[in-house]
Amino acid sequence: MDTEAGMEFFLESREQASLAAAARIRGALAHRLEHQPEASLVVSGGSTPARCLEALADTELDWASVHVLLSDERWVPPDDDASNEGLVRRTLLQRHAATARLLPVYAADSDPAGRCSRIDAEIRTLPFPFACALLGMGEDGHFASLFPDADTLEQGLDPDNLELCVVVDTAASPHVRLSLTLSAISRSDEVVLLMFGEAKRDVYERAKISGNTFPVAHLLKQKRAPVRVYWAP
Secondary structure (H helix, E strand, C coil): CCEEECCEEECCCHHHHHHHHHHHHHHHHHHHHHHCCCEEEEECCCCCCHHHHHHHHCCCCCHHHEEEEECEEECCCCCCCCCHHHHHHHHCCCHHHHHCEEECCCCCCCCHHHHHHHHHHHHCCCCCCECEEEECCCCCCCECCECCCCCCHHHHHCCCCCCCEEEECCCCCCCCEEEECHHHHCCECCEEEEEECHHHHHHHHHHCCCCCCCHHHHHHHCCCCCEEEEEEC
16 A cells, blocks of 8 residues: 655655656646746656656656756766666657756866865756655665765755765765755755665665764755655655
């Protein structure tokens, strides 16, 4: 049985959760495009959002007016198997959504710090607020690339930080990463948090309790962008 409690949607299958999240994101984009000529969408990488992104690509929308940006990226070329850009190009930027415009993160002629500064400036030229941000969550409570052990975690989670992008070093990844800050992500009409599995459900439930240290707790308690949670076993 599907259950809904406030902004939480607990569904029976990952397919159902992926399609429900895709429908929500499509609606958020359509709403923005009714009020302005262009809209922006933040998307995450990894295996969890792949089906949701594929479903979005099958929906009719004025995709040529949509700017897509990554919540985070490993410092690898887009043809690397670890690249989030590569995943988004294979799943979202297809069929109806092939005309959407993606802001790349990796640049072969730059370094992570230099590219981070330029991305910060480039994001500010996109339509604000973002129509929606599609995020996942790790079993350590991280979202985007804001990992618990990151030396830039404090600035990454500061809701009042003026910086929109940070460089992240984490023991959880062999690659340096670039990540949007919570300050940037929360500049969205809404956040869709998509996650699968009992372990992540347990982390999410614990993150809702005051006083915990999970990075995702900061996302849940910020007041700028409502967070809608889609979960399946």
